[in-house]
Amino acid sequence: MFLEFIEITSLIASVFPFVLGVMYAYYNYHTINVVNTILFFIAANLLQMAVNANDNYQDFIHSDDDEEFKSQTNVVGVNNISITTARTITYSLAGIVAVIGLYLVTRVGLPLLWLGLFSFAVGYFYAAGPRPISNTPFGEIFSGVTMGFIIFLIAAFVNVYSVESLNFSFLWRILLASGIAIFAISNIMLANNICDEQEDKRNNRRTAVFYFGKKVMLRVFALSYVAGYLCLIVAILIGVLPWLSILTLLSIPFVWHNVHVFFQNQVKRETFVLSVKNSVTITMFFTIAMGAGIWLNL
Structure with a gap:
């Protein structure tokens, strides 16, 4: 019950950006x-x-679809969690x-406090609040x-805070380096919203799919992966990632196959998992390729 409530299997989505941030710090600052x-x-x-x-918890107490969603879908109702x-x-x-x-703020400094407060705010208001x-x-x-x-940024910053400040130059280089992870992870949420189009309408959730339609957002879903790979290439070209990180592109056939299958059928229990697989595949390839680049100094 507990592991399902905290969605233990989703932690992999935060582990890879963490590892990548640590490797970024080592590669660029040793x-x-x-x-x-x-x-x-x-x-x-x-x-997480x-x-x-x-x-x-918030989805359960705020759902308008009492009978179906609360008792058959939401983990709180399904497992009778009080x-x-x-x-x-x-x-x-x-x-x-x-x-x-x-405690980390006392070791690293106030910039970490602002990043932490932002993360807490997003984490809470993601499902809570009036909207x-x-x-x-x-x-x-x-x-x-x-x-x-x-996550990538903080993982890097807690390692380099003594030699690098949280300035614009540092931030935009991190943004480029983490771009492929940003788009891969955001597509998990997008795939979820595409699959939940009808359920979201019943529960008055006005996501991007509601405003722009499933057809448009499916295109955004595919193009987001393209944007992520482009960020990777630019980051390699400007030297903030090792050259062997280019091997991350070997994940494209796997990702493309899953995108193609998702385009054919958008059903939560059948094809939503493809977006999770894509995210794991991309970040795993990226982690291995970047690690090899650091190890071989290439």
Whole structure:
């Protein structure tokens, strides 16, 4: 019940950006702070669990589709988790993250506090508040940026804070390097919204699919992968990623196949998982290729 409530299988989406951020720090600055790295790894995963728990909890209490969604789809209703238990788990996880995060701020500095507060705000308001982010056209952007960019950024910054400041130059180089992860992760949310088009209408969720239509957003889904690969190539050309990172392009046939299948059928229980597989495939290839480039100095 607990593992399903926190969606333990989704943690892989945050692990790869973390690993990539650490490798980015080592490749560009030749430095690793082991204590900071371990602390952030724990905090990032616990925060992901808290966000997942909060999403499930908020979706359950705010759903208008009581009979079908609450009893047959949402993990809280399916597993008969009490509201008190759901709330306790969510806030406990968030509290532990806050303690670890504040300790890291004392080690790294105030810039980390602002990044942490942003992550907390997105994590909470993604499914909570009068107009949750997930119910707007910006859900994909916030999910991709927070998990693909912010995790990558913090993982790098906690290792290089003593030799690099959080300036514009540092940020845009990180943005390019993490671009492929940003688009791959945002497409998970987009695929979810495409599959949930009818359910979202019943629950008054006005996502990008609601405003632009499934046909347009399917094109955006495919083009997002293209944009991600282009970010990778540019990052390699300007020297912030090792040349062997280009081997990430070997993932294209796998990704293209899944995109083609998804275009044919957008059903939550059958094809949504293809977006998750694409994200894992892309970031896994990227991690292996970048690691090889660092190891071989290529």
